[in-house]
Amino acid sequence: MSILVQVLLTLLVLSACLGDVVAPQSHTLRTRILKETMKLLEKVQQKQEVSCDKMNVINIFADDKRGNNTEIFCKAATIAQETKRCHRNLGGIYYNLLSLGPESRAKHKKPCPVAPGSTTSLKNFLKELHHVLQEEFKSQK
Template sequence: MSILVPILLAVLALAARPGHGAALVPTDNFLTESIKRLSELLETKVSCDKMNVTNIFAGNKEDDDMEVLCKATTIAWEGRSCHMHLEGIYVNLLALLRRQSPEHQAPCPVAAGNTTSLNAFFMDLRKVLQRLVKDRSLK
C-alpha cells in the first residue's frame, strides 16, 4: 500500500501539467486509413458492388472538398450494410468533418439524380482522398 501513494502522486502531477493533453490523431491517418479500406473494398467482389448510389462526383464541380466528404459520409452510412468496411470509412470521414468543418454536419443531404455503382463510388472517393493526402489540403 505504501508504494501506491507515490505512484498516485506521480500520476496526478503528470496529469496536472499544462499543455500535455491527449494528442489528436493526425488528419492524414484518417485519410490513409480510408484509402486503405477503399482499396480492400475494391479488391473484394460482393453482390452489392453493383448497387446504385447517388453519384456525388458527377455534374456539380462547385462543391468544395468538405462538401464532397460530407456527401460521401452520407453514402457510406447508407451503404454500410453492404460492406463492413464502409462503417470504418464512415467513422473516419465523420471524424474529418467534425475536425475540419463545423458548417458541414453529416448526414449531408444528397440530392437524387445521377446514380453510379457502389464500386465506382469507391474508386472516385479513393481518388479524392488520395488527392487530399498528396496536396495536404486538410491539416
C-alpha cells in the same frame, strides 16, 4: 562535464527528436485519417460482393465544379452509411469521412444530406472516392 552542459545537451537532443511533434496536430490527424480511409477503401474494393458491385448510389462526383472536398467527404459519409451493410469496412469509412467533413457535423455524427440525382455503381463511387482521397492526401504535404 558540468551539469549545465548535460542539461543543454539533453534539451538539444529532445528538441531534435520532437521535430515531427511540433507540426499541427490537426494536420497530422487529418493525414492519418486520410491514409486509414484509403486502406479501408482498398479492402472494400478487393472483397466486394457481386450484389454490392451492382448497387447504385447517388453520384456526388457528377458535378464538374465540385472543388470543395470537405463537402464531398460529408456527402460520401452519407452514402457510406447507407451502404455499410455491403461491407463492414464501410462503417469505418463512414466515421472517418465524418471526421474529414465540416467540424460541426463531425461532433454531432450527422452526415450531409445528398440530393437525388444521377446514379453510379457503388464500385465506381468507391473508385472515385479513393481518387479524391489521394488528391487530398497529396495536397496535405
